[in-house]
Amino acid sequence: MLGGGQLARMLALEGIPLGHRFTVLEPAPDPPAGAVSEVVAAAYDDAEGLARMAAASDVITCEFENVPARSAAYLAARLPALPPPAALEVAQDRLAEKEMFRELGIPTAPFGRIDSPADIEDALAVSGLPAVFKTRRLGYDGKGQVVVRSRGDAARAREKLAGPLIAESFVAFERELSVLAVAGRDGSRVFYPLTENHHAHGILRVSYAPAPGLDPELQAEGERIAGLLLGRLNYCGVLAIELFEAGGRLLANEMAPRVHNSGHWTLDGANASQFENHIRAVTDLPLARPQVSGPAAMVNIIGELPDPRAVAGVPGAHLHLYGKAARPGRKLGHVNLTGRDAAEVMDGVARVWELLPGAALPPRPTGW
Amino acid sequence: MLGGGQLARMLALEGIPLGHRFTVLEPAPDPPAGAVSEVVAAAYDDAEGLARMAAASDVITCEFENVPARSAAYLAARLPALPPPAALEVAQDRLAEKEMFRELGIPTAPFGRIDSPADIEDALAVSGLPAVFKTRRLGYDGKGQVVVRSRGDAARAREKLAGPLIAESFVAFERELSVLAVAGRDGSRVFYPLTENHHAHGILRVSYAPAPGLDPELQAEGERIAGLLLGRLNYCGVLAIELFEAGGRLLANEMAPRVHNSGHWTLDGANASQFENHIRAVTDLPLARPQVSGPAAMVNIIGELPDPRAVAGVPGAHLHLYGKAARPGRKLGHVNLTGRDAAEVMDGVARVWELLPGAALPPRPTGW
Numbered sequence: 001m002l003g004g005g006q007l008a009r010m011l012a013l014e015g016i017p018l019g020h021r022f023t024v025l026e027p028a029p030d031p032p033a034g035a036v037s038e039v040v041a042a043a044y045d046d047a048e049g050l051a052r053m054a055a056a057s058d059v060i061t062c063e064f065e066n067v068p069a070r071s072a073a074y075l076a077a078r079l080p081a082l083p084p085p086a087a088l089e090v091a092q093d094r095l096a097e098k099e100m101f102r103e104l105g106i107p108t109a110p111f112g113r114i115d116s117p118a119d120i121e122d123a124l125a126v127s128g129l130p131a132v133f134k135t136r137r138l139g140y141d142g143k144g145q146v147v148v149r150s151r152g153d154a155a156r157a158r159e160k161l162a163g164p165l166i167a168e169s170f171v172a173f174e175r176e177l178s179v180l181a182v183a184g185r186d187g188s189r190v191f192y193p194l195t196e197n198h199h200a201h202g203i204l205r206v207s208y209a210p211a212p213g214l215d216p217e218l219q220a221e222g223e224r225i226a227g228l229l230l231g232r233l234n235y236c237g238v239l240a241i242e243l244f245e246a247g248g249r250l251l252a253n254e255m256a257p258r259v260h261n262s263g264h265w266t267l268d269g270a271n272a273s274q275f276e277n278h279i280r281a282v283t284d285l286p287l288a289r290p291q292v293s294g295p296a297a298m299v300n301i302i303g304e305l306p307d308p309r310a311v312a313g314v315p316g317a318h319l320h321l322y323g324k325a326a327r328p329g330r331k332l333g334h335v336n337l338t339g340r341d342a343a344e345v346m347d348g349v350a351r352v353w354e355l356l357p358g359a360a361l362p363p364r365p366t367g368w
Numbered sequence: 369m370l371g372g373g374q375l376a377r378m379l380a381l382e383g384i385p386l387g388h389r390f391t392v393l394e395p396a397p398d399p400p401a402g403a404v405s406e407v408v409a410a411a412y413d414d415a416e417g418l419a420r421m422a423a424a425s426d427v428i429t430c431e432f433e434n435v436p437a438r439s440a441a442y443l444a445a446r447l448p449a450l451p452p453p454a455a456l457e458v459a460q461d462r463l464a465e466k467e468m469f470r471e472l473g474i475p476t477a478p479f480g481r482i483d484s485p486a487d488i489e490d491a492l493a494v495s496g497l498p499a500v501f502k503t504r505r506l507g508y509d510g511k512g513q514v515v516v517r518s519r520g521d522a523a524r525a526r527e528k529l530a531g532p533l534i535a536e537s538f539v540a541f542e543r544e545l546s547v548l549a550v551a552g553r554d555g556s557r558v559f560y561p562l563t564e565n566h567h568a569h570g571i572l573r574v575s576y577a578p579a580p581g582l583d584p585e586l587q588a589e590g591e592r593i594a595g596l597l598l599g600r601l602n603y604c605g606v607l608a609i610e611l612f613e614a615g616g617r618l619l620a621n622e623m624a625p626r627v628h629n630s631g632h633w634t635l636d637g638a639n640a641s642q643f644e645n646h647i648r649a650v651t652d653l654p655l656a657r658p659q660v661s662g663p664a665a666m667v668n669i670i671g672e673l674p675d676p677r678a679v680a681g682v683p684g685a686h687l688h689l690y691g692k693a694a695r696p697g698r699k700l701g702h703v704n705l706t707g708r709d710a711a712e713v714m715d716g717v718a719r720v721w722e723l724l725p726g727a728a729l730p731p732r733p734t735g736w
Binding site: 286 | 377381384385386387389403404636639640648652653654656657661662676677680681683684686687688689691701706
């Protein structure tokens with residue numbers, strides 16, 4: 001695997017029982033996946049490191065999309081590299097991604113490109129105001145984004161954000177959702193129920209799944225959108241798509257060609273997790289059809305670790321720590337909550353939330 | 369952990385998300401737990417190996433009961449060693465174990481001791497015929513046991529089995545059950561539903577859980593028996609007790625002071641597995657109260673590996689491989705089956721069974 005963070009750690013934890021062993025390429029010291037895999041400590045474009053990965057592996061996958069194109073090409077020329085490098089490449093560029101959505105007829109917020117200050121007016125003519133300016137590359141967790149409410153904001157945003165931008169209409173959405181799709185090497189596809197996501201400062205805080213009050217037509221539309229992308233990208237593995245629900249419609253916001261934070265609930269809320277299904281997909285095992293027996297929630301642990309005894313004492317709480325040192329804004333773990341009904345799950349969320357630093361009340365789901 | 373086999377592997381897989389890291393003491397090369405832990409490659413009574421374990425660990429636990437008494441004492445003098453060494457010691461000796469059952473008023477088959485040939489008549493006077501002669505030490509998976517139907521059999525069994533023996537009445541049981549109990553360091557206790565177990569040639573083949581048609585009074589009696597043992601042994605961790613159901617009563621057959629093959633279904637059939645609860649117990653986290661949402665089964669993979677693609681393609685099948693080389697009679701993995709009802713689970717068992725070498729039909733549960 002390229003990357004040795006918490007996603008790689010959870011992929012290995014779920015893949016080892018399937019009979020696999022893992023090696024990760026990771027430049028940072030003492031990575032989370034080190035507890036469950038061999039570590040090749042090198043940069044993602046280090047020739048020797050890549051050669052060691054190719055020699056150690058039967059198949060290559062990744063826990064993040066920003067794999068250098070030359071590294072992906074080197075590996076893909078030598079062994080199966082899944083998802084395909086072209087899918088990583090398009091996901092590295094917000095504009096290319098949005099243009100692909102448009103070509104496939106997938107609804108999005110109106111958007112325009114800003115390569116130079118001269119493009120601002122044209123872009124605003126498409127997006128209108130308010131808009132969101134985003135860097136085309138390397139944005140994550142809300143970084144590289146600025147809300148633009150006026151032409152003055154627009155000029156300032158252009159200066160603050162480096163490189164080419166994309167300007168998108170600011171969507172007054174009812175809620176944020178995501179769909180997790182999995183494609184096998186044999187072309188089979190499975191989908192998890194849509195998840196409702198609550199962010200703060202651009203970082204996911206809480207997910208509720210299945211999305212409360214989920215309309216089967218909305219689920220079908222989410223699967224249709226995901227299916228178009230799986231087909232276009234000749235995809236294999238887990239693909240996550242972040243969506244806005246607005247006026248009963250779904251708008252595609254962005255995609256992640258990997259397992260996704262909004263799917264962590266599947267470790268305890270589904271018969272087979274996104275991590276297991278990703279490993280099944282890239283190692284050519286049949287996919288597990290997701291089954292969900294009740295409501296679930298996921299609460300991220302960010303910046304500071306709560307007392308693990310207190311968390312583990314909450315009924316229905318499942319603790320998942322990443323083995324990382326505490327640091328402000330850093331994702332250190334998550335807690336999944338399961339229960340017989342929504343009230344039990346919400347009670348668990350509230351009790352876990354009290355153990356975390358920060359806001360007094362957790363974000364409420366829209367429908368429970 | 370003392371021992372680096374599949375039980376240690378599954379303990380580590382479930383304990384790592386709780387934030388722990390593992391080191392195992394294991395003399396055999398390339399142990400199953402090596403994929404998820406540091407390995408100290410040394411004998412269980414190797415002074416340097418034990419010193420390294422004490423230095424590396426905050427708490428010691430084990431995946432088997434036959435820990436040398438001096439090793440257990442060395443470690444317990446230096447750090448918490450759980451379950452307590454005295455519990456391991458009594459479980460190493462079938463006679464001591466049965467005498468403890470008797471002292472606690474726990475029903476067992478009648479039994480007698482055979483230290484020398486002169487004891488045979490006295491033992492048979494207690495056990496009657498048919499009887500089962502068992503070695504007092506180091507028996508497992510049906511090894512070290514002989515069924516005795518006559519006085520001639522008895523003399524031959526005495527010669528065949530080395531060392532002191534125990535003679536037990538042959539119980540014409542209706543079925544074999546087990547109870548898994550967990551005691552926390554704070555004295556809290558939880559119990560899993562009784563499991564129905566099917567053996568062949570002394571090796572567990574299939575478990576069904578909760579035991580089909582389980583009477584709440586039988587569950588309560590199983591928990592009462594387990595509770596007596598937890599209390600007597602000042603226990604911490606998972607304790608498994610194998611039981612016979614005969615004429616509506618439970619007879620205690622033997623105990624294992626560790627996670628147990630008959631509890632492997634809890635990885636997929638319960639909200640928290642026996643492995644997670646054992647690690648919670650010995651690391652002083654609150655126990656998770658077992659909740660079961662439907663029927664489950666476990667099929668052992670013994671001697672030969674089936675095609676993992678075929679197994680993973682069975683609906684409701686959860687594959688757990690141990691990373692061991694195939695060898696006749698060796699436990700290489702297991703498959704858990706879950707489903708919405710008993711029919712789905714049985715269908716899964718039948719389909720997995722067809723993929724395994726050997727008998728044409730799986731053992732049927734008594735009640736489904």
